[in-house]
Amino acid sequence: MTTAEAIIAGRKEQLTREQMIPLLQEIQAADGFISTDAMVRVAEALETPVSRIYGVATFYNQFRFAPLGEHVIELCRGTACHVKQSLVLARHLKRRLKLRDDGNSADGRFTVISVACLGACSIAPVIKLDGEFYGHLTTERLDALLDEVDAKAASDEAAA
Amino acid sequence: MKLTINGKQIEATRGETVLKAAKRAGVDIPHLCSLDWAPSPAASCRLCVVEVEGAPRLLTSCTLEVTDGMAVHTHTPRVLKARRAIMELLIASHPQDCLSCVRGGDCELATLAADVGVRQRRYVGAVKQHPVDISSPALWRDPNKCVLCGRCVTVCHDVQGVGAIDFTGRGFKTKVAPGFAIGLNVSECVYCGQCARVCPTGAIVERDQVDEVVAALADPDAVVVAQVAPAVPATLLEGHSKSEGVRMMLERLAAALKRIGFDAVFDTSFAADLTIMEEGSELLDRIQNGGVLPMFTSCSPAWVNFVETHRPDLIPHLSTCKSPQQMAGALIREIYPKHTDLAGKRLVVVSLMPCTAKKFEAQDLSDVDYVLTTRELEHLWGRFGVEFGKFTEQAPLDEPFAEATGAGRLFAGSGGVMEAAVRTAYMLVAGEELEGGPKVAEARGAEGVRRFTVTAGEAQLNLAVVNGLGRVKESVDGLLDPEAGMHFIEVMSCPGGCIGGGGQPYDTDADAVRERLERLYEVDRRSRTRRSHENADVQALYEELLGRPLGEVSHRLLHRTYTDRRPDKVAAV
Numbered sequence: 148m149t150t151a152e153a154i155i156a157g158r159k160e161q162l163t164r165e166q167m168i169p170l171l172q173e174i175q176a177a178d179g180f181i182s183t184d185a186m187v188r189v190a191e192a193l194e195t196p197v198s199r200i201y202g203v204a205t206f207y208n209q210f211r212f213a214p215l216g217e218h219v220i221e222l223c224r225g226t227a228c229h230v231k232q233s234l235v236l237a238r239h240l241k242r243r244l245k246l247r248d249d250g251n252s253a254d255g256r257f258t259v260i261s262v263a264c265l266g267a268c269s270i271a272p273v274i275k276l277d278g279e280f281y282g283h284l285t286t287e288r289l290d291a292l293l294d295e296v297d298a299k300a301a302s303d304e305a306a307a
Numbered sequence: 308m309k310l311t312i313n314g315k316q317i318e319a320t321r322g323e324t325v326l327k328a329a330k331r332a333g334v335d336i337p338h339l340c341s342l343d344w345a346p347s348p349a350a351s352c353r354l355c356v357v358e359v360e361g362a363p364r365l366l367t368s369c370t371l372e373v374t375d376g377m378a379v380h381t382h383t384p385r386v387l388k389a390r391r392a393i394m395e396l397l398i399a400s401h402p403q404d405c406l407s408c409v410r411g412g413d414c415e416l417a418t419l420a421a422d423v424g425v426r427q428r429r430y431v432g433a434v435k436q437h438p439v440d441i442s443s444p445a446l447w448r449d450p451n452k453c454v455l456c457g458r459c460v461t462v463c464h465d466v467q468g469v470g471a472i473d474f475t476g477r478g479f480k481t482k483v484a485p486g487f488a489i490g491l492n493v494s495e496c497v498y499c500g501q502c503a504r505v506c507p508t509g510a511i512v513e514r515d516q517v518d519e520v521v522a523a524l525a526d527p528d529a530v531v532v533a534q535v536a537p538a539v540p541a542t543l544l545e546g547h548s549k550s551e552g553v554r555m556m557l558e559r560l561a562a563a564l565k566r567i568g569f570d571a572v573f574d575t576s577f578a579a580d581l582t583i584m585e586e587g588s589e590l591l592d593r594i595q596n597g598g599v600l601p602m603f604t605s606c607s608p609a610w611v612n613f614v615e616t617h618r619p620d621l622i623p624h625l626s627t628c629k630s631p632q633q634m635a636g637a638l639i640r641e642i643y644p645k646h647t648d649l650a651g652k653r654l655v656v657v658s659l660m661p662c663t664a665k666k667f668e669a670q671d672l673s674d675v676d677y678v679l680t681t682r683e684l685e686h687l688w689g690r691f692g693v694e695f696g697k698f699t700e701q702a703p704l705d706e707p708f709a710e711a712t713g714a715g716r717l718f719a720g721s722g723g724v725m726e727a728a729v730r731t732a733y734m735l736v737a738g739e740e741l742e743g744g745p746k747v748a749e750a751r752g753a754e755g756v757r758r759f760t761v762t763a764g765e766a767q768l769n770l771a772v773v774n775g776l777g778r779v780k781e782s783v784d785g786l787l788d789p790e791a792g793m794h795f796i797e798v799m800s801c802p803g804g805c806i807g808g809g810g811q812p813y814d815t816d817a818d819a820v821r822e823r824l825e826r827l828y829e830v831d832r833r834s835r836t837r838r839s840h841e842n843a844d845v846q847a848l849y850e851e852l853l854g855r856p857l858g859e860v861s862h863r864l865l866h867r868t869y870t871d872r873r874p875d876k877v878a879a880v
Contacts, residue, residue, distance in 0.1 A: 183487060183877050184877050186486070186487075187877055196464065196473070196495065197487075198470055198484075198485055198495075199470060201473070201475060201488075202473035202475050202486075205476045206475075208477075
């Protein structure tokens with residue numbers, strides 16, 4: 148049973164269209180993204196055309212349609228970070244990680260998400276890497292951070 | 308209740324919108340997103356704003372309900388200025404490639420822009436770069452021309468109940484597309500084309516086959532013949548006096564088509580009469596031999612697509628008869644070469660249809676080479692410099708498919724197949740003609756679902772007419788309920804029937820469809836023969852070729868099978 152099927156089966160009440168967004172949110176919370184299959188299941192459960200589920204899901208920025216990578220980078224594009232050149236960081240990440248349109252790196256290991264503000268303007272420009280804040284970033288410091296992640300992955304692999 | 312519009316007092320009913328009340332009073336307020344015959348406008352285009360005394364802001368007349376004593380002004384300088392600005396913004400990211408657009412000369416958006424006085428491009432927005440979807444054999448979509456009015460989405464979901472397309476994304480990236488932005492050919496689309504009929508731009512249009520037909524006409528090794536659906540002349544008669552009949556228009560069409568190179572022109576209504584013979588016999592066979600009941604009509608290809616892609620469980624209920632277009636195509640291929648020496652040339656069959664789904668059907672069953680919609684016919688005249696509006700020559704239609712009864716012509720409107728079927732089925736069951744003349748009033752009307760019973764001799768026939776795909780979902784369970792004991796159900800995909808088809812002239816006016824329907828009733832009333840079984844050419848056809856309805860030859864030429872085409876929604880992505 149897929150996550151979507153389990154979540155839908157777990158709903159005791161009569162499902163109505165009002166449940167569309169809560170269902171999608173729950174599926175994303177469990178899977179990290181909403182798959183095509185999940186949207187088709189929600190459409191069937193709500194007796195609603197799949198075009199409408201897709202339309203609603205793509206309208207909201209909160210929904211993702213590709214699985215999360217091993218490492219998640221939340222890149223702040225808020226006003227303070229923008230003034231402190233966060234766009235340069237964004238472009239750098241895109242080049243270095245070969246980001247696709249869905250925000251995942253070409254190898255699928257990294258996911259980069261642009262967020263409006265992380266609430267850490269005093270250390271702008273800032274990113275969150277796997278839940279940890281890193282501030283006052285430059286492209287050099289960002290590279291060093293990512294090199295560290297790569298080095299750790301290499302040593303883990305060697306150990307395994 | 309009373310209100311004034313531009314100082315003139317008018318009566319209105321509670322719940323009516325200002326837009327509709329104004330229309331009744333002869334005041335046309337420009338609008339894009341709302342449709343006369345569809346529910347709940349999104350009020351997203353804002354073009355229909357009006358000034359209401361006492362209200363500080365301009366209000367959208369499509370959602371504003373009338374109140375007693377309301378004073379509305381629809382065309383004040385303030386309104387006109389706002390409307391022009393709204394229009395300029397609506398088209399800021401439109402490519403404005405009018406000279407190479409299929410809608411050139413017949414574009415609602417261009418007309419509206421001209422009407423509200425747009426004379427320059429003050430706002431030049433970013434150009435959209437969406438891929439064009441040419442995946443389907445019936446409809447092509449160019450989201451770059453779309454102004455996101457949402458009519459197509461309203462029609463697809465709320466009128467037709469199909470829901471193949473919707474808004475996707477947000478902001479500048481918003482576009483109308485099937486779920487997962489896949490091609491229309493692998494979506495849940497049934498190709499009814501209602502979206503294209505109401506689109507104010509060139510964003511959704513039929514797959515254009517005019518060039519293919521022009522090439523065939525120029526090919527010295529091809530004999531090109533046309534068949535004309537009954538809805539086409541009924542539509543071309545718009546603006547003509549009531550005394551000018553469908554027959555006259557058909558003969559005018561025949562003359563014009565022959566002038567541009569067609570070798571013969573046939574009447575698809577002939578095949579409609581034939582359909583009645585086959586379908587009526589099939590119904591009796593099902594009733595007498597315990598076949599699957601109720602039986603649904605199969606003339607409307609978008610309805611057939613709907614069954615195949617949305618409700619394949621209904622396939623056993625579908626009549627196995629091909630649609631009149633396909634019957635005519637198969638017979639032309641079978642008989643015309645015997646009738647006329649083709650001198651070794653290939654035979655090309657072109658149909659003129661009010662329908663976009665016919666394009667898919669023709670490709671699927673391959674009895675017909677090209678299908679031109681009523682709109683494409685206009686483009687065909689354009690290629691050859693024919694001013695059809697002023698054309699007065701007439702030429703007889705060609706044997707052996709020239710003769711049609713009033714019943715066959717009724718096929719173009721909702722209830723028409725039922726009415727024609729009742730006339731013949733009554734004869735087959737009771738052995739005599741329907742009492743009180745051939746008119747079957749119960750089959751006519753504008754309601755979404757019309758159920759009635761006909762008593763023929765000992766037998767009772769329980770019948771229903773479903774007017775538009777959008778009425779299927781709400782009614783199908785009740786109609787299939789064994790308690791209801793239904794025998795025969797007509798479903799036409801488009802509201803009003805083929806005369807309101809997806810290939811018909813761009814319009815959003817329900818009155819035009821009603822007028823076409825009246826034309827059909829009139830031509831039936833005046834026909835010498837009004838029952839399909841009285842069609843002399845059909846009788847001759849059975850004698851010479853088919854033998855009897857449901858016979859071996861009929862099965863080969865006139866009947867078909869169906870396929871479960873439920874899209875694999877996951878794999879399609």
